[in-house]
Every structure is written in structure tokens, then in C-alpha cells.
Amino acid sequence: MVDTISLASHSKPSSKSADQKASAPMHGQGATAKTAKWIVLGSGKGGCGKTTSSLNLATIAAGDGINVVLLDTDEQQTLSNWHRLRERQGGLPSIRLVTIPLSDFVRAAREIEALQGVDLVIVDTPPGLDNQAGVSQLVRRADFVLVPSSQAKPDLDSAVEFMGALVNLNVRGAFLLTKTSQRWGSYRMAKKRLNGAGNLCPVDVRFLRDIEATHEFGLGINELSGAKGTDDMESVWQFVRKSVGI
Numbered sequence: 001m002v003d004t005i006s007l008a009s010h011s012k013p014s015s016k017s018a019d020q021k022a023s024a025p026m027h028g029q030g031a032t033a034k035t036a037k038w039i040v041l042g043s044g045k046g047g048c049g050k051t052t053s054s055l056n057l058a059t060i061a062a063g064d065g066i067n068v069v070l071l072d073t074d075e076q077q078t079l080s081n082w083h084r085l086r087e088r089q090g091g092l093p094s095i096r097l098v099t100i101p102l103s104d105f106v107r108a109a110r111e112i113e114a115l116q117g118v119d120l121v122i123v124d125t126p127p128g129l130d131n132q133a134g135v136s137q138l139v140r141r142a143d144f145v146l147v148p149s150s151q152a153k154p155d156l157d158s159a160v161e162f163m164g165a166l167v168n169l170n171v172r173g174a175f176l177l178t179k180t181s182q183r184w185g186s187y188r189m190a191k192k193r194l195n196g197a198g199n200l201c202p203v204d205v206r207f208l209r210d211i212e213a214t215h216e217f218g219l220g221i222n223e224l225s226g227a228k229g230t231d232d233m234e235s236v237w238q239f240v241r242k243s244v245g246i
């Protein structure tokens, strides 16, 4: 576990290939609307790891040289609070933030599409997504929806139901098992259940103090030197990036 938080090196070279760089959106040409990929973190359940996954995927993608915009559609603004802390840190890869509630999704989409040079939009959503206005517009706009769930039965029930709704809308997505305790019997059962119910991200995110701590510093797990859980989140990012073709 990390007890003294220090910034990890940010001089990591971009892992984009020359071809990917050549096809990246060009500034000043209004290319964002056509080329930016949208990833949505969504579930019917609160507290399953949507915001934590959003911010950590954003910092890892930004560390890879990808131009990331975070869209916070949750009126609790947990992600925006994290971003405010991040703004106070120096020398970090830039991540832009748009904070607009899900009920006003059309405005949010318009605002993001007016931004230049965006490669990736990561959308954090409020709890209880089933009943939110704007959700079907949002998931239809998504290139990929990641549905986090802990290994606890109520979370799994909700995630499976939400995935069913995505399938009905013909939206691509995958479950992401988060906050896992791999030694508990429920872990194996959760994996089996999610594997049977749809596409499951092959790596899960362990329940770790260092991952929880990312909220406290405005940093991502990859930006905390020596933090446990960096591999977990980086592997999830590799899965997501392959899934959306970035």
C-alpha cells in the first residue's frame, strides 16, 4: 500500500502507433464529432465503481498520450470533485472535464462535440441509471458501455439486468468485476454468473486501499508511485481500448 503519495513519472512515451497518430483527429477541423470514441460507465446500481473506473481509465489513457474528456453526468459530482483536486496538482497530463446532468444529455453531447482534438470521451453516470432521463440517448451514443459490478449478489442482479437493456438496444458493452476479494467463494460464482450473462472483461479490479485513495488526491492509480492496483486498471484499459479500436 502507498503511505506517502508521490507522483509517478509522466514522461512515459505514447503507446500510439504511427498509424494511429496519423489518423488522430486534427485540431481546428471539427473532427471530434466523427472520431472521438465514447465509453460509458453505467449500471443500475450505486457504489459499484463507476466513478473510480472512469477516473482511473482517464488517467491511464491520458498517460498514453490520448486526448481525454471526462463527462460527469452525476449530480453528486464525485468525478468533478476529483477533477478539482487534480487541477491543483502540477505536471500531470491534461484531462478536460464537462459537468452536465444526464437529464440534459443533448446539451452535454453538443458541448463535447464542439471541443477540438478529442480522442476519447469517458462518461460517468449517476446511480440508479434505469430510471434516469437521457440514459437511452447516452448509451446509443456510446461506442462501448462498461458495466461495473462487485461480486455481491445485489450488484450482480442489477448489472445483469442493465446489460439485458443494452443488448435490447443493440449497444456493445462488457461487465467489469470490481472491488473483488478473490479468496471469497462469491468471487468465483460472480465470474461464472457474469460470463454466462454476457461479455466479461477478462481482468477484474481488486478491492484495494490504493485504488480508493485515488479519490483523495485527484490522481489516477498509475500516477501514485508504487501503488497496488495499477496493473489491474491498466489491463482493463487495454481491454477497453481494444474493444473500441483506439
Ligand SMILES: Nc1ncnc2c1ncn2[C@@H]1O[C@H](COP(=O)(O)OP(=O)(O)OP(=O)(O)O)[C@@H](O)[C@H]1O
Pocket (backbone or CB within 6 Å): 045, 046, 047, 048, 049, 050, 051, 052, 053, 074, 076, 078, 125, 126, 127, 128, 178, 179, 180, 205, 206, 207, 208, 209, 211, 212, 213, 215
Ligand atoms: N477497487 C476498489 N478498491 C477499493 N475501493 C474502491 C474500489 N473501487 C471503488 N472503491 C470505493 O468504493 C466506493 C464507491 O465507488 P465509486 O464511487 O466509484 O462507485 P459509483 O458506482 O460511482 O457510486 P455512485 O453510484 O454512488 O456514483 C468509493 O468510496 C470508492 O473509493
Ligand SMILES: [Mg+2]
Pocket (backbone or CB within 6 Å): 050, 051, 052, 074, 078, 124, 125, 126
Ligand atoms: Mg459515482
